[in-house]
Amino acid sequence: MAPYSLPAQTRIGHVHLKVADLKRAMAFYCDLLGFELITMYGDQAAFISAGGYHHHIGLNTWYSKDAPPAPVRAAGLFHTAILYPTRRDLAVALQRLLDAGYPLTGASDHGVSEAIYLNDPDQNGVELYWDRPRDEWPLRPDGSIEMYTRPLNLNELLATR
Structure with missing residues (x-):
C-alpha cells in the first residue's frame, strides 16, 4: 500500500491558545496585530480572524486564567x-x-x-x-x-x- 499524503489544498485552519488574561490577549492580537473579533464565548473565549473567516485564532482562559506562562523547556507550541x-x-x-x-x-x-x-x-x-x-x-x-x-x-x- 502506498503511503498516504494529504491533499495539496489542505491548510491549517486555526490555532487555539490558552491565555491567562483574555482582555490582555485581545489587546495584543486585535489592537496591535489587527485581527478582528468575530465572536465571544462568554467571558472566557474570543474568536478572531483576518478578513471575516470564522476564526484564525481562538483565545481562551478555560484552563489558564491568571496562570503563569508555560515553561520554555517543555513540550508544546x-x-x-x-x-x-x-x-x-x-x-x-x-x-x-x-x-x-x-x-x-x-x-x-x-x-x-x-x-x-x-x-x-x-x-x-x-x-x-x-x-x-x-x-x-x-x-x-x-x-x-x-x-x-x-x-x-x-x-x-x-x-x-
Whole structure:
C-alpha cells in the first residue's frame, strides 16, 4: 500500500491558545496585530480572524486564567505563524510593532520567506512572515528547497512600506 499524503489544498485552519488574561490577549492580537473579533464565548473565549473567516485564532482562559506562562523547556507550541500576503504588509506590521515599542525576539531571512519573531503577552511565540514567490525559492542541486536562517535587514524591509 502506498503511503498516504494529504491533499495539496489542505491548510491549517486555526490555532487555539490558552491565555491567562483574555482582555490582555485581545489587546495584543486585535489592537496591535489587527485581527478582528468575530465572536465571544462568554467571558472566557474570543474568536478572531483576518478578513471575516470564522476564526484564525481562538483565545481562551478555560484552563489558564491568571496562570503563569508555560515553561520554555517543555513540550508544546513553539510559535504560531501568521502569513502576510505581501512583503509590504509585513513591513507595515513591523512598523506598528516598532511604533508601539513592542519587543521583537528575532528577524530572519529563510530564503523562502522573511520573518519577524516576538512573544505574545503569555509568552506564546509568534512569527509574522511573508513567503517569497515560489519561483524565487532557493533550491539545492537535487531540486529540494534550501531553507536557511540569515539575519533580516529590517531597514530594507521597512523601506517597502
